[in-house]
Amino acid sequence: MATIFIDNVPYHVQDGQNLLSACLSLGFNIPYFCWHPAMHAVGACRMCAVKQFRDESDTRGSIVMSCMTPASDGTRVSIDDDDIREFRAAVIEFLMLNHPHDCPVCDEGGECHLQDMTVLSGHVYRRNRFKKRTYINQNLGPFINHEMNRCIQCYRCVRFYRDYAGGRDFNVFGVHDRIYFGRCSDGTLENEFSGNLVEVCPTGVFTDKTLRKQYTRKWDLQTAPSVCPHCGLGCNTIVGERYGSVRRILNRYNHELNGYFLCDRGRFGYEFVNCDRRIRQLLVKDKSGDSEAFLQPIEKQQALHSLSEIFRSGAPVIGLGSPRASLEANFSLRSLVGPENFYIGISDPEFQMISRIIEVLRNGPAHSPSLREVEQSDAVLILGEDVTNTAPRLALSLRQSVRQKPMEMVDRLKVPRWLDGSVRQIVQENKGPLYIFSPVATRLDDVATKTLQLAPDDIARIGFQIAHEIDPEAPPVSDLTANFRGLAANIAETLKQASVPLVVSGTGCGSIHVINAAANVTRALRSKGKRAGLSYTVPECNSLGLGLIGGGNISDCFQRIMSCSVNTFIVLENDLYRRAEVQITDQILNNCKRLIVIDHIMSRTAEKADIMLPSGTFAETTGSFVNSEGRCQRQFRVIPPTGEIQEAHQWIFDIMTSLQWDTLRHFSDIESIGELLAAEFPVFKPLPEVAPRSSFREFGQKIPRQSHRYSGRTSMLANITVNEPKPPDDPESPLSFSMEGYQGIPPASLIQRFWAPGWNSSQSVNKFQSEINGPLIGGDPGQRLIEPSASGKWSYFTDIPEPYKPQDDLWLMIPKFHVFGSEELSSLGPAISERIPKPYVGINPKDAESLGKQEGEKVAVAGENFSISVPVRIIKSLPRGIMALPVGLFTLDGFTFPQWVRIVRD
């Protein structure tokens, strides 16, 4: 702890920070632009000036930039001196010289850091009579709108995009006062994290293009804390709603998880909520006529009556869970149909992998690190995962981890780590160890020490060998070439030398051997006393949660349907066509006597439903999810109940009600369901306490979803009714659909917006943190469910696969993920769909040559249960004999990976 004197009052602050973050942590308002808590200080904008005094006797002092000055013990500063005010007013006046008269039509208005800081610095009237500088804008693609006139040259955008996120297609151009931030020429920003420019930019140069189409000011958005549904990481988001549609997603700071940044899939993937494939009505298939049966609206009571008839008839009803539905919905369905009739809604190989991941994480000894811990690891080994495309935000953290090792140089030179300009000068191009073994080249390869593209089995073999090199007790791989042996020894040595090594793997290449190998490496490292972490990625937002609940294999489910021993099949938020090949799924659904689908999207499965119950998307559902780290988090609905849309667990509760169950009340709301889950599975014990209970009140009040400036209360619905109906109730959560309530800082898992007096932009997050870059006040949201057991009953996996051998006529088909396109829901939004590549099949150039195919020419691929004709894409990095098939890009998809397929020659 250091003691600093601010205007002669002593304060205790953490060592090793700069004055700016120390003062902000203490709650003082100091204006700044170029400093960003994650990207630290460069001292470019001159806004954060303070007056520093030599000692008590010094009365003159000197003006310094607080972001460039360490808050060392005994520092004496004044942050509110007349000279300082004058200085800041002059600086902001200069920054505003060329700022256009745009605020009314600027999307940043009302949440603009420049507006806030201008007001904070007291600049009110424009005195400059000269002309303003202007620029031509660029079209930066479907996500980001560019309005360069508004720029104040703080350099945050380029520092984020290039230095932090590793983008290459964006830079600063020009000289003098003609500095320009943009691309070399018009075009889509390629980096997967470009959306963060919206929040990083302190003014309106980069704004959200998806919001622009349906623009709403920040104060008019009804917002609630949510969890991103688009990958397994479970990043925290804030969802904004107005007039019943979702308008945008903002990052919700979570110290342990996503920090200040989101990926573009998470930020712009929300558009599916408003898309025309949403199901908003209760539908029933009318089979009475001779013509083709189609779905028709039906009264709710009538539908529930016929549902209860089905259950009462006594014939077995089976249910299929979903990795994208909440824990509560899955558990309700499991209770409705009975555990023996509940099946896991993922393919068998995937279920096997998820179960293995849970087993490894439970038995330990390695612990699954949070994204913050990932950033701090100093040696990383990635086995078989294309992280940027399967869990994008993790890739951003891994990109920071390669800066850990070179930081030793910085520390040796006694340069503070927050002095970003100097740190980058010292570090130059030095990078810490990052080894990537994957079937295809990945977007992280540019920062990797060594990358190698291999078949999944070979990746697993290398992994096993690395484990053996670290700990000789781990099983060796016998017939490995000397090259690989040397490489493995090398990597083993590097991992052993690191203080916090990390192994990343996952379900991405569809191989359980790779998962085993990753476990072996961390187990070997742990046995050598290293604090090794093991991070597995999982495909969907609740894959791990569903795995923890457990259930029957999907193949057993199919078998039961095919043997016609099942009366009714209930599918919960799942598209079977993504789980199995089209031929199989068609057969299953045709054989199924009665299909009931609870879903929010008209999927191909839903089209075949006999009864279709419209459930809520993430924006209309309160529920809990378990992310790939094993962290359980709760999301809260933001759209008030509209029409017939209900949360999935509410539909199941309605069915139970119509059946007049005795144990009914236990399923009425997520809290009671949570209690049941906690009672039935010890692992879910913390579930009821994941977020404050619905009875929680702050000073006797609920937490309002609407801001205190929310407008149009007496007019929004006036075209429908002038009687101003009472706002909808929300008995399931401590949040209310109203502007009345406690508008201060709520508990961390209920933070519905970042706002503080004078701080309208998302920079106000500093008021919600216990200290800058620290946890949120009261601790970060979420609870870890899976910790390695202390008893440590683990052993090495010994099932080492055979080496991969290319075959003459057969091709090994492996999955290729795309950040835009491979995820089911986000792909339905118009902005994301502009970024989705066309379907293709990727092969090695030499293979293409031997096939006599050019890029773009079609080939016919035939597997066990499918045959498709797709254009060839030549991928140089792909090993020979392997075929990469993009996941999610085909209209009928659900291939089993990996499998041997053949190319039908024409």
Next chain:
Amino acid sequence: MFSLLKGMWIVLKHTIRKRETVLYPEEKPIRSPRWRGRIILSRDPDGWERCVACYLCAAACPVDCISLQATQDEHGRRYPEFFRINFSRCIFCGFCEEACPTYAIQLTNDFEMGEYSRHNFIYEKEHLLISGPGKYPDYNFYRVAGISIAGKGKGESENEKPPEDVHSLMP
């Protein structure tokens, strides 16, 4: 006795005095130009809608009786897709007019808004929008704003330099 006569005198005097009462509605009262009556949306001198749907009027409204939704036309002009004022709630405080950065929303002299049904107090954009510029005949927001719209490119607004050539290395 004297006070009685004085009272009589005052009464008689009032019978020949000029009347304060106005024979409304035949005769209209005189209102000052800053009278705060029925709200209208005006157009700029070129005939375009002045409202750029910035939501400031809605935010300023103490009774929250204004709601609107922004959208954009093919010229790059932002305008309200709908604009609704619930006059059964409006208190005619004029905050919306003060907040409006484009002089679009203005309060007029009209106060005769009696209705038999509350539904008739819901004014949509077609009821609010007039064909002229109202009290401010000259102001055109897009002539001073930095954004470009059809017919006005970058650097063509008032007080603007032509767009910079970022490729130039001249000092």
